[in-house]
Amino acid sequence: DSGVTQTPKHLITATGQRVTLRCSPRSGDLSVYWYQQSLDQGLQFLIQYYNGEERAKGNILERFSAQQFPDLHSELNLSSLELGDSALYFCASSPGTGLPYEQYFGPGTRLTVT
Amino acid sequence: GESVGLHLPTLSVQEGDNSIINCAYSNSASDYFIWYKQESGKGPQFIIDIRSNMDKRQGQRVTVLLNKTVKHLSLQIAATQPGDSAVYFCAEKSAGGSYIPTFGRGTSLIVHP
Numbered sequence: 001d002s003g004v005t006q007t008p009k010h011l012i013t014a015t016g017q018r019v020t021l022r023c024s025p026r027s028g029d030l031s032v033y034w035y036q037q038s039l040d041q042g043l044q045f046l047i048q049y050y051n052g053e054e055r056a057k058g059n060i061l062e063r064f065s066a067q068q069f070p071d072l073h074s075e076l077n078l079s080s081l082e083l084g085d086s087a088l089y090f091c092a093s094s095p096g097t098g099l100p101y102e103q104y105f106g107p108g109t110r111l112t113v114t
Numbered sequence: 115g116e117s118v119g120l121h122l123p124t125l126s127v128q129e130g131d132n133s134i135i136n137c138a139y140s141n142s143a144s145d146y147f148i149w150y151k152q153e154s155g156k157g158p159q160f161i162i163d164i165r166s167n168m169d170k171r172q173g174q175r176v177t178v179l180l181n182k183t184v185k186h187l188s189l190q191i192a193a194t195q196p197g198d199s200a201v202y203f204c205a206e207k208s209a210g211g212s213y214i215p216t217f218g219r220g221t222s223l224i225v226h227p
Contacts, residue, residue, distance in 0.1 A: 002157065033214075043158070043203065043217040056214050090157050103215075105157030 003027065004106035006091050012112045018079040021109045025072055025093030031055070032074040033094075033103060034066055038087040049074055050096075081113045126224045133194045135221045137187040137204035144206040148215055149178060149189045153200045161189070161202075191223075199225045 003026035013019055025032050034046040036059075045058035049068035060066075063081075068074045078085060088110050092103040127133050139147075145166040150158035164171045164178045164187075171178050177190040187204050201222050205215035 002159070004157075042219040045214050045216075048214060058214065092157070102160045102163070103158075105159065107155075108157050 002104040002106060004091060004093050004104050006089075006106035006109050008109060009107065010110050010112075012114065013081060014114055015081055015083060017081050017113075018077065019081065019111065021076040021078070021089050021091075021111075023074045023076070023091030023093075023106060025074070025091075026104050029093035029095050029104070030072065031094045031096060032068055032072070033092040034060075034074070034076050035090040035092065035105075036087050037090060037108070043090070046076070078111070083113050086111055086113045123219075124222045124224065126226065127194050129194060129196060129225055129227050131194055133191040133198070133223060133225075135189045135191075135202050135204075135223065137189075137218055139185050139187060139204070139206050139218075141206060141208055141216075142182075142185065143208045146207040146215075147178070147180060147187050148205045148207075149176075149187075150203045150205065150217075151198075151200045152203065152220070158203060194223075194225050196225045196227050199223055 005024045007022045030051045033048045035043050036046055037043045046060040047066050048056040052068050063079050066076045088108045090105050090108045092105045094103050148163045149161040151161050152158045162173045162176050162178050164180050169180055175192045179188045191198055201220040203217050203220045205217045207215050
């Protein structure tokens, strides 16, 4: 158990809908990262937050957004969902933003868009 | 663009053998490398890391070797066990860039009892 929790574990929704994925980092970790993992694209970095502020952005679509709250939990919002958004979404946390660089990953949310 | 990739998508070994998982990277500016293990149904788990000023680093039953000349990284697992069956990812970070690793596509390690 990494100490990172994600909810829900599974999510099935229809195209055009909007969903929210939730992540609670390990106790004491200030950084939260979101990743998308699909069969054809591997593990893709979406976005990072550090202590409530956006720190780095990766291949995140404009239809997707995220935020980190004062209690450090984070939410990833996916809107206008398309079939291609079906994937595993992982949240990871780390104590800070620099080295040593060990990210702790949550169990993931499996999103299925039908 | 520059990317991280793996030579072998699947590696099958017998229990007790040593396993070697390879990774080629193309960004010569990468200064930090990480290996992750992902078991079925779980998130990636940090195994070991190595900085570019090192050639070798050892952990518990694992060794990472870095050859900067040919931009090659390998993960050696000694006395492989069925519990080592998983997908292994290498990831790299560019010097001077953000601390966001770029992940390779992964190698599936299958350990036969």
